Amino acid sequence: MTYENNTGIVSKDANASVLITNMPELTIIKTADKDVIKNGENVTFTINITNPSLTCEAIYNLTDTLPAELTTSDTTSWTNVSIAPNTTQTYTITSAANTTDCLNVTNIANLTYENNTGIVNKDANVSVLIT
Numbered sequence: 001m002t003y004e005n006n007t008g009i010v011s012k013d014a015n016a017s018v019l020i021t022n023m024p025e026l027t028i029i030k031t032a033d034k035d036v037i038k039n040g041e042n043v044t045f046t047i048n049i050t051n052p053s054l055t056c057e058a059i060y061n062l063t064d065t066l067p068a069e070l071t072t073s074d075t076t077s078w079t080n081v082s083i084a085p086n087t088t089q090t091y092t093i094t095s096a097a098n099t100t101d102c103l104n105v106t107n108i109a110n111l112t113y114e115n116n117t118g119i120v121n122k123d124a125n126v127s128v129l130i131t
Helices: none
Strands: 002-005 008-011 027-032 042-051 058-065 077-083 087-097 103-115 118-130
Touching: 027 103, 027 118, 042 058, 042 077, 042 103, 042 118, 058 087, 077 087
Parallel strands: none
Antiparallel strands: 002 008, 027 042, 042 087, 058 077, 058 103, 103 118
């Protein structure tokens, strides 16, 4: 900035820092289409990733970790996925029970992305009873 005062022309530098606070805060929700299945039966898991930001896109990684008692041929890991502002992306994974044991299994999805506070990890899980 340059200005004139009673001693002549003065030149001063000015610096400013700007913190962008509208970085996305993504959400993850996971559901199952059934609460109880038998050996050999399918269950479909749905994962919804939402970017509620009105202005900022986000890049994320998503991994769905199936327990050993469930098998699938579907993709269960996605990397460097772009999500536009104010949108939801949906993933479905169909898996089959592969045990004769009666037990409750938990399927966990992990969402990782970066915002202005650093790397964010969020989990969503759902349990299914195999009878």
